[in-house]
Amino acid sequence: GYDKVLVDAECTHDGSVKHIKKFEFWGWETLQTRMLSAERIDNLTQLQLQLLTNGFKLLKNGGFLVYSTCSLTVAQ
Structure with missing residues (x-):
């Protein structure tokens, strides 16, 4: 396994200013x-x-896993 695993998960991007700015133009209903x-x-x-499950499977005992997402929703 790996000492360190980074899981930068796909998300809704609702916490990303870069992505939110698009919806000022497209309309908030589109968001x-x-x-x-x-x-x-x-x-x-x-x-x-x-x-996340696969990330832990790749991690060796005592290793570090970082989970990252730019979403602000509780579910994510």
């Missing part, structure tokens, strides 16, 4: 329908769990 729908969040949380 809700494209990025924050219940189905999208459910799919992403399943993916995130798989990524």
Whole structure:
């Protein structure tokens, strides 16, 4: 296994100023329908769990795992 594993998980990007600025132009309703729908969040949380699980499988005993996401939603 690895001493260190970084899991930079795909997310809804709702905590990223760079991504949020796009929705000033596209409209805030688009943010809700494209990025924050219940189905999208459910799919992403399943993916995130798989990524985190795989990260731990790759980690050797006593190693460090860092999990990163730019989402502010509790589920993520």
